[in-house]
Amino acid sequence: MPEKYLIQNKNDKLPSVGYFLPDLSKINFPPSTTEYFDNQDQLAMKIVGEKNFSLFSNQLIKQVSKNHFTLLPTENGKLFIKLPQSAKRKVLSVTVNGRQMLDKSEEVAEGLLNLGEVDKGIAVDIQFTSPISEKFDSSSTKILVTNNLERVIKIMDANKADLLYNVRQNTFEGSVNLTSTRKLFLSIPYDQNWQYKIDGNIVKAHQTLNKTFTEIDVMSGTHLIKISYQPKVLWYSIALSGLSMLILVVWELFNYVKKIFKV
Structure with missing residues (x-):
């Protein structure tokens, strides 16, 4: 076994x-992972019983240079970024606020990065090891909102x-x-x-x-x-x-x- x-x-x-x-x-x-965020919301909506319920909040990510990005979180929670198609095989490491968060090529190959917990109103600085030529689309950067997740967990626990x-x-x-x-x-x-x-x-x-x-x-x-x-x-x-x-x-x-x- x-x-x-x-x-x-x-x-x-x-x-x-x-x-x-x-x-x-x-x-x-x-x-x-193409429909990753939608998948989770399907499940959460079913459990909560509200048609417009969402676990995630879209975030605006700004490009400083080809491998340097910043964002200002509007919610507390876990930050997820879906890489552009061209970046999946190039990015091998990600640094968030000076701390290396990822160095696993197999995770990057899936194109979805979990960059850990962030706080509302506190700027996040993100640097990739390789330049990213494509722009992130409007739905590629999201926060798994802590309060929304806790609501789902509370219902399941009950x-x-x-x-x-x-x-x-x-x-x-x-x-x-x-x-x-x-x-x-x-x-x-x-x-x-x-x-x-x-x-x-x-x-x-x-x-x-x-x-x-x-x-x-x-x-x-x-x-x-x-x-x-x-x-x-x-x-x-x-x-x-x-x-x-x-x-x-x-x-x-x-x-x-x-x-x-x-x-």
Whole structure:
């Protein structure tokens, strides 16, 4: 079994693996970063239930020289920049306010840079190792707004199912009490070897979010939910798959999985 999926300590607390959310199966994300920001907003709008809700705020980036840019954030949050097509293979390092933020060519190849936290009203100075001839378009520089992300997380937290991990049996198990039939979204990469039981009866799971994650239907009332892997090895556990790393909301919510699993 790959070491990075092993649970380090049986006393570690796992994040919740289950959330009662709206039906996410109709959301389809292209397997690229081209529509990265729109993808995340699709998911956030569905969870929040507001058509015009957005996680991101457009930012105006100004060019000082061919490899030097500045911007004045209008929000607190995490700064993302989508590189122009011609710059993807040239830029190998990015410095933000004198601090090197990136030196991984494979991340730059995707064209989307996470430049870390910024504060509203405090100027940001950005320098690339190579000149950028193309201009950044109006939607290429955005801030993941902290308050908006926290709102999504709060809703997910209020709708979580407390499924506890049983080390001895290698299962996730817990009881839920619902007033209506709901879909239980599971932060588990879809795999046919997972087994899902409600009140001891095996139920069918459905693929959701580009067939990456899993959801099951849970009827109203009080039920015992049990999730196990057959054979009894957590090959995937609740680590995120490659495609699911594009799903920013989910990734942000579960990013402290890295503290529990060897990644």
